[in-house]
Amino acid sequence: MSRGRRYGLVVATDRLPAADPDDSRDHVDAALAALRPLVANRSGAWAPAGGEGPGDGVLGVRSPARAGAAALGASLLRSLCHHQPADFPSNWFDGYLTVNRRVAAAVTASASASATVWTHGHQLQLLPRLLRRMRPDLAVVTHLHSTFPPAESFARLPEHRALLSGLLGADVIALPHQRAVDNLLDLAERVHGLPVRQGRITLGHRGVRVIAYPLPADTGGARRLARLPAVRAAGGRIRDAMRVTGTVLLSVAGWDPADAVEQRLHAFERFLAEHRPAPGEVALLHVACGDPRTPAEDAQRQRVDRLIAKINGTHASVGQAVVHYVRAEPDRRDLAALYLACEGMLVTPTHHGTVTTAHEFIAARGDLGATVVVSELTSRAAELPGAIAVNPHDPGAFADAIAQATGRFGPAPRAHTAAAATALDGWAEHLLTTARPPGSLVPVVLERRARPLSGGARARHTRPGGYEVGGPPLAARRVVGR
Structure with missing residues (x-):
């Protein structure tokens, strides 16, 4: 300077x-x-x-x-x-x-x-x-x-x-x-x-x-990254490593309790107990971003760790997890690869005002189609037509939403963005x-x-x-x- x-x-x-x-x-x-x-x-x-x-x-x-x-x-x-x-x-x-x-x-x-x-x-x-x-x-x-x-x-x-x-x-x-x-x-x-x-x-x-x-969501950037050969190859490797024949749902969040990660996991556990899919037929990929920054976030990390271990201990088989758990700090390229590796996404915050990752997920997948479960507490139906809206505090309804997203009640609905997103x-x-x-x-x-x-x-x-x-x-x- x-x-x-x-x-x-x-x-x-x-x-x-x-x-x-x-x-x-x-x-x-x-x-x-x-x-x-x-x-x-x-x-x-x-x-x-x-x-x-x-x-x-x-x-x-x-x-x-x-x-x-x-x-x-x-x-x-x-x-x-x-x-x-x-x-x-x-x-x-x-x-x-x-x-x-x-x-x-x-x-x-x-x-x-x-x-x-x-x-x-x-x-x-x-x-x-x-x-x-x-x-x-x-x-x-x-x-x-x-x-x-x-x-x-x-x-x-x-x-x-x-x-x-x-x-x-x-x-x-x-x-x-x-x-x-x-x-x-x-x-x-x-x-x-x-x-x-x-x-x-x-x-x-x-x-x-x-x-x-x-x-605004960077939908243009998500589409551009999803077309890169290196990103597409990375998405394929992620999918192959999970060895899942059916639907993989993606969950990406930090450690803020308002992201409702625990509610997602409890709902997924209830879905597994009620519908009993075979290991390898349906899976949840949860990516925990960054490190906890406050005592409340550190306490949530411990609860999430225990809950994922409990779900896998109850429903997984040898060599085949039902919840794939990754702690990472993915950059935009990594996120685009994760979007390509999964058919659906859970974006269910309880107090946030935006669901930018849902918009980017839909944009990245493009013609592949995207199923999205969003929180009715933070999302408007007009924002994401075709999205499955649920109250994240209602575990029964949340489990049903997951069942719908994984095709248990017929073809999973495809979500799309209602209007062109504003460029950043x-x-x-x-x-x-x-x-x-x-x-x-x-x-x-x-x-x-x-x-x-x-x-x-x-x-x-x-x-x-x-x-x-x-x-x-x-x-x-x-x-x-x-």
Whole structure:
């Protein structure tokens, strides 16, 4: 990076995405990697919070001593957004605040006048307000790919006022679906008394737009990868190694309990008990991605390990598993090979707002046909015509859905995408244009409300005040009982 260079677009993220989208490890990383041409075309720069060194188009952000606590805090925030238990350690916020301040210093020192800043991820929720106080000329777009929890859940966190203050420094906040938008607007209006009208939160003389704008599936990339000879050969090897004559169902998930992996396994176990297919006739291939990042995720890994061992111990035969279990970090090429190796896929999250892997699975298989079981809690029927929708919390109905997907009740239905998916580069370009011209500086100060949250919440304890997010100390934080 040349000394003193200024950028009209800066993308601040928790990490640098892969240089090649095909090397990405998840759909979020793929989306960020797809931003690289856009950033390059606009002569922009990246500001990673992960401590990567400076380079061409990369701002140097020195990682603080407690960066691990900040990263853990981001993971716990993600869990909280997915309605999962999140036990935050007492020292997480200090490191989290330091990371945000260091990213803010790097961005404000390198952004040109009236530049646009895109902030992404739970690790940088304080960044928009820091930027607004330091550089009110900047237009800030904040994107969170995870859902936003109900006000009662979010307000249990002692630092929720600081986090909301941070987000409201943006001009536009993009969330994955309308329910998440409604939750954030409810938190701002009902709990903190901020004026809300038509998706806009008013703060003094400026407003913050909150919109539903999910990450699109990279269906074009999935189709392209599925046509590569090396990927097709890899898919054939995977299929041959399983030695299954009938249907193989694919399950790909991390360790977030909201992915409902345990529900999938219990339903598959019930399907095996009720329909008794011979080993080698039907199988489930479960790919567990990455490592657990929180205590709740580590506990789920142990439960999943035991449950898969139990299912195979009960229903498998010598040399023929019924659940093929792989712990891996597949890149986009690996995923395309897995898509080609399996006829069906279980995509049944309980709290996510999108099912991008289902769209990519259908696109990759093309004329081969794809059967998909989705969660009726997170998917709309119009999104995936022909998909089998089920409540993942209903094991009997879920087992029946698996039976339908494996052809026990007649030919398995084929799913397809209702409309052409938005290209990732077009998606990003449109989001950037939603940022209104920045207004005058108005500090974000959230009023303390005497009225308790609904649901009979009780006060639990109060942490000392004094955290500063680019300005005066915020009000003392009152924890609402869990």
